[in-house]
Amino acid sequence: MTEEKTEVKSETEVKSGTGLPKNTAAALCYLAGWVTGLAFLLIEKKDEFVRFHAMQSIVTFGVLTVLAMVPVVGWVLSPFVMILGLILWLVLIVKAYQGEKFELPVVGEFAKKQLSKIK
Numbered sequence: 001m002t003e004e005k006t007e008v009k010s011e012t013e014v015k016s017g018t019g020l021p022k023n024t025a026a027a028l029c030y031l032a033g034w035v036t037g038l039a040f041l042l043i044e045k046k047d048e049f050v051r052f053h054a055m056q057s058i059v060t061f062g063v064l065t066v067l068a069m070v071p072v073v074g075w076v077l078s079p080f081v082m083i084l085g086l087i088l089w090l091v092l093i094v095k096a097y098q099g100e101k102f103e104l105p106v107v108g109e110f111a112k113k114q115l116s117k118i119k
Contacts (some may be wrong), residue, residue: 001029009010016047026053026096048115053096055111060088060104 016025018040026049031106037057044050068074068081088104095102103109 015046016050018050022047022049023097023099025050026099027093029053029059030093030096032087033085034058034065037061049101051115052101052111053092055115056108057092057103058090059107059111059114061085062086063107110111 013020015023018025021060025044025047027039029037029050030053034057035056039049041054041058060102060107064081064085068078074081092102092104103112
Protein backbone atom coordinates (compact mmCIF):
# COMPACT_ATOMS: atom_id res chain seq x y z
CA MET A 1 0.00 0.00 0.00
CA THR A 2 1.34 3.35 -0.98
CA GLU A 3 -0.02 6.62 0.16
CA GLU A 4 -0.50 9.42 -2.29
CA LYS A 5 0.37 12.86 -1.05
CA THR A 6 -1.45 15.76 -2.54
CA GLU A 7 0.24 19.08 -2.41
CA VAL A 8 -1.83 22.16 -1.88
CA LYS A 9 -0.16 25.27 -3.17
CA SER A 10 -0.72 28.46 -1.27
CA GLU A 11 -1.80 31.62 -3.06
CA THR A 12 1.77 32.95 -3.19
CA GLU A 13 3.29 29.75 -4.59
CA VAL A 14 1.16 29.85 -7.74
CA LYS A 15 3.25 30.89 -10.73
CA SER A 16 2.40 33.96 -12.74
CA GLY A 17 2.77 34.19 -16.50
CA THR A 18 6.39 35.23 -15.96
CA GLY A 19 7.29 31.89 -14.37
CA LEU A 20 7.86 33.56 -11.00
CA PRO A 21 5.68 33.10 -7.94
CA LYS A 22 2.88 35.67 -7.95
CA ASN A 23 4.08 37.48 -4.85
CA THR A 24 7.65 37.75 -6.14
CA ALA A 25 6.53 39.10 -9.51
CA ALA A 26 4.22 41.61 -7.80
CA ALA A 27 7.02 42.83 -5.50
CA LEU A 28 9.41 43.14 -8.45
CA CYS A 29 6.91 45.47 -10.14
CA TYR A 30 8.01 48.13 -7.66
CA LEU A 31 11.76 47.44 -7.73
CA ALA A 32 12.75 50.25 -10.13
CA GLY A 33 9.56 52.28 -9.86
CA TRP A 34 7.50 52.87 -12.96
CA VAL A 35 10.12 51.24 -15.21
CA THR A 36 9.69 47.74 -13.76
CA GLY A 37 5.96 48.33 -13.48
CA LEU A 38 5.84 48.97 -17.22
CA ALA A 39 8.01 45.93 -17.94
CA PHE A 40 5.78 43.60 -15.91
CA LEU A 41 2.62 45.09 -17.39
CA LEU A 42 3.92 44.31 -20.87
CA ILE A 43 5.19 40.83 -19.95
CA GLU A 44 2.34 39.59 -17.75
CA LYS A 45 -0.83 38.94 -19.73
CA LYS A 46 -2.92 36.71 -17.41
CA ASP A 47 -2.38 37.28 -13.71
CA GLU A 48 -4.58 40.15 -12.47
CA PHE A 49 -2.70 40.37 -9.14
CA VAL A 50 0.63 41.06 -10.85
CA ARG A 51 -0.95 43.34 -13.46
CA PHE A 52 -2.61 45.42 -10.72
CA HIS A 53 0.68 45.92 -8.88
CA ALA A 54 2.41 46.76 -12.16
CA MET A 55 -0.17 49.43 -12.99
CA GLN A 56 -0.14 50.82 -9.46
CA SER A 57 3.65 51.08 -9.69
CA ILE A 58 3.45 52.93 -13.02
CA VAL A 59 0.88 55.42 -11.73
CA THR A 60 2.42 55.99 -8.28
CA PHE A 61 6.04 56.41 -9.27
CA GLY A 62 5.20 58.06 -12.58
CA VAL A 63 3.32 60.82 -10.75
CA LEU A 64 6.12 61.20 -8.20
CA THR A 65 8.71 61.41 -11.01
CA VAL A 66 6.75 64.06 -12.90
CA LEU A 67 6.07 66.01 -9.71
CA ALA A 68 9.78 66.11 -8.87
CA MET A 69 10.61 67.44 -12.35
CA VAL A 70 8.23 70.42 -12.36
CA PRO A 71 10.37 73.59 -12.52
CA VAL A 72 10.80 75.53 -9.26
CA VAL A 73 7.90 73.90 -7.37
CA GLY A 74 9.22 70.41 -8.06
CA TRP A 75 12.73 71.39 -7.10
CA VAL A 76 11.52 72.75 -3.76
CA LEU A 77 9.30 69.72 -3.10
CA SER A 78 11.82 67.20 -4.40
CA PRO A 79 13.29 66.25 -1.00
CA PHE A 80 9.80 65.58 0.39
CA VAL A 81 8.79 63.68 -2.74
CA MET A 82 11.90 61.51 -2.40
CA ILE A 83 11.13 60.68 1.26
CA LEU A 84 7.50 59.93 0.42
CA GLY A 85 8.61 57.82 -2.54
CA LEU A 86 11.03 55.79 -0.41
CA ILE A 87 8.38 55.07 2.22
CA LEU A 88 5.80 54.12 -0.41
CA TRP A 89 8.37 51.98 -2.22
CA LEU A 90 9.18 49.96 0.91
CA VAL A 91 5.55 49.53 1.98
CA LEU A 92 4.38 48.50 -1.50
CA ILE A 93 7.19 45.97 -1.99
CA VAL A 94 6.53 44.36 1.41
CA LYS A 95 2.75 44.25 0.94
CA ALA A 96 3.04 42.78 -2.57
CA TYR A 97 5.55 40.15 -1.39
CA GLN A 98 3.16 39.18 1.41
CA GLY A 99 0.55 38.49 -1.27
CA GLU A 100 -1.68 41.38 -0.28
CA LYS A 101 -3.50 43.44 -2.89
CA PHE A 102 -2.70 46.70 -1.11
CA GLU A 103 -4.44 49.62 -2.81
CA LEU A 104 -3.31 53.17 -2.29
CA PRO A 105 -6.34 55.42 -1.65
CA VAL A 106 -6.63 57.30 -4.96
CA VAL A 107 -3.98 55.59 -7.06
CA GLY A 108 -5.29 52.04 -6.50
CA GLU A 109 -8.74 52.85 -7.84
CA PHE A 110 -7.26 54.73 -10.80
CA ALA A 111 -4.94 51.78 -11.55
CA LYS A 112 -7.91 49.36 -11.57
CA LYS A 113 -9.81 51.59 -14.00
CA GLN A 114 -6.81 51.80 -16.32
CA LEU A 115 -6.36 48.02 -16.25
CA SER A 116 -9.98 47.46 -17.22
CA LYS A 117 -9.43 49.69 -20.27
CA ILE A 118 -6.40 47.80 -21.59
CA LYS A 119 -7.66 44.20 -21.32
